[in-house]
Amino acid sequence: MHLDPEQVQRLLHGQLPGSADTAARAHLAACDACGAELAAAEREEHDVFALLRAVDHAPPPLTAEAVIARARGKGLGPMRWAAGALLALGVAGAAYAMPGSPVRAWVEAIGQRLAGPPGPSREAPGPALVEPPAVAGIAVAPGRQLRIVFTSYQAVGEVRVSLTDSAEVSARAPAGAATFSTGGDRLVIANDEGTATFEIRIPRTAPWIEIHVGGSRVFLKRGPDVTTALPAAPPGAWVLPMTRPER
Amino acid sequence: MVRHDQATAGYGGARGREGVGALPETASFHDQFVDLFNAHFRRLFRYLDRLSGEPELAADLAQEAFIRLHERGSVPDAPEAWLITVALNLFRNAKSSETRRRRLLTLTRGEGVHADPPPLPDEAAESKESRRRVRATLDRMPERERRLLLLRAEGYSYRDIATALELNEASVGVMLARAKQAFRTTYEEASHAP
Numbered sequence: 258m259h260l261d262p263e264q265v266q267r268l269l270h271g272q273l274p275g276s277a278d279t280a281a282r283a284h285l286a287a288c289d290a291c292g293a294e295l296a297a298a299e300r301e302e303h304d305v306f307a308l309l310r311a312v313d314h315a316p317p318p319l320t321a322e323a324v325i326a327r328a329r330g331k332g333l334g335p336m337r338w339a340a341g342a343l344l345a346l347g348v349a350g351a352a353y354a355m356p357g358s359p360v361r362a363w364v365e366a367i368g369q370r371l372a373g374p375p376g377p378s379r380e381a382p383g384p385a386l387v388e389p390p391a392v393a394g395i396a397v398a399p400g401r402q403l404r405i406v407f408t409s410y411q412a413v414g415e416v417r418v419s420l421t422d423s424a425e426v427s428a429r430a431p432a433g434a435a436t437f438s439t440g441g442d443r444l445v446i447a448n449d450e451g452t453a454t455f456e457i458r459i460p461r462t463a464p465w466i467e468i469h470v471g472g473s474r475v476f477l478k479r480g481p482d483v484t485t486a487l488p489a490a491p492p493g494a495w496v497l498p499m500t501r502p503e504r
Numbered sequence: 505m506v507r508h509d510q511a512t513a514g515y516g517g518a519r520g521r522e523g524v525g526a527l528p529e530t531a532s533f534h535d536q537f538v539d540l541f542n543a544h545f546r547r548l549f550r551y552l553d554r555l556s557g558e559p560e561l562a563a564d565l566a567q568e569a570f571i572r573l574h575e576r577g578s579v580p581d582a583p584e585a586w587l588i589t590v591a592l593n594l595f596r597n598a599k600s601s602e603t604r605r606r607r608l609l610t611l612t613r614g615e616g617v618h619a620d621p622p623p624l625p626d627e628a629a630e631s632k633e634s635r636r637r638v639r640a641t642l643d644r645m646p647e648r649e650r651r652l653l654l655l656r657a658e659g660y661s662y663r664d665i666a667t668a669l670e671l672n673e674a675s676v677g678v679m680l681a682r683a684k685q686a687f688r689t690t691y692e693e694a695s696h697a698p
Contacts, residue, residue: 266677272662298681305684306657308691311634312642314559316549317567321541324567325534328574401564 260284260291265298394429395437397444399463405444410471411499416455418476419494427458470499536579541570547658548587554654557639565594584660585667641691649683656680
């Protein structure tokens with residue numbers, strides 16, 4: 258009884274259990290046909306595996322500690338968001354409770370709008386709706402890769418980028434207006450107004466952050482290395498123009 | 505993304521099998537994780553690289569599989585099979601997701617992954633042609649045979665292969681023989697193709 262194809266492969270790969278392996282090798286010693294079969298299987302495997310190496314690339318230089326650090330950073334993400342939401346609620350509550358707060362008037366005005374037009378028995382309308390003074394902005398976890406995209410060049414304005422010890426990337430528009438949105442690995446800043454100034458703070462530990470303005474990448478932080486067309490001034494801070502580059 | 509419970513179903517919570525599973529009971533999870541990473545990251549990357557033909561994607565997925573393992577907080581009974589299963593689920597999701605196309609600016613990153621020294625011009629042409637043929641062969645092979653062949657090429661045991669690919673372990677050898685034969689045949693066809 259000759260070795261079947263399953264046995265030949267298992268013999269080749271050391272995958273036969275002890276007694277079956279012993280029996281197969283005893284048979285092999287006395288059977289030229291099975292010996293030839295095994296040799297052919299070995300040659301074929303050698304050739305196939307050698308060909309497969311043609312498509313190999315060098316593995317990335319990654320350490321277990323780096324992966325552990327990323328796993329820990331990722332695990333904290335939802336907690337950070339929850340903490341941020343609680344903090345925002347707390348700030349909103351305090352602003353509402355503060356005497357003379359415009360937030361109270363704002364909330365009440367919204368309540369009145371939702372309740373419909375005032376009836377005849379209602380008191381005179383309160384003060385006009387007052388927008389709370391606020392700086393537009395957003396904070397997001399950097400993840401493994403984050404692309405910050407300004408949708409347009411501007412006539413004037415700049416983006417000030419700095420590295421911080423914070424765990425989140427924050428983007429603000431202290432002067433001017435813009436719309437911030439995020440999804441997946443992108444943070445999109447619609448800056449169509451064209452005159453705003455922005456501040457972006459990036460965690461030093463963020464592995465990969467890109468900033469694009471008007472379709473061009475103007476900033477790349479890759480691990481500890483930062484690449485931009487402009488030098489840092491002061492160290493760890495950059496001022497990037499928002500204007501279209503001259504040709 | 506793959507849900508953790510889907511990716512880990514059937515692999516138990518304890519440890520203690522052959523290979524890396526035979527670490528001392530006293531080893532901390534951290535130590536076990538580091539040992540697993542050092543033993544398996546490179547071959548998991550190579551497997552995914554060969555499977556996908558995209559080294560950046562392979563690096564991301566191999567890394568993500570180990571991040572999932574760390575998030576799990578314990579080593580499964582069959583860690584190699586667990587890692588392969590998670591990585592294959594991630595690969596499937598990545599392939600079906602348009603967000604994968606975020607990697608538009610990976611040029612410099614890609615240079616980091618392709619760290620081999622540049623070959624001589626003749627070697628480069630020959631190597632490029634060989635790469636093209638092997639890639640074409642892999643792409644033409646049936647999915648199951650391709651995965652089976654590539655896993656064995658990385659030295660995974662029949663048991664791990666059967667678990668990861670949901671095959672009958674008793675017939676892995678025969679299927680492997682067929683996969684090698686299919687590779688050879690398809691490669692020769694690719695070699696004769698214009």
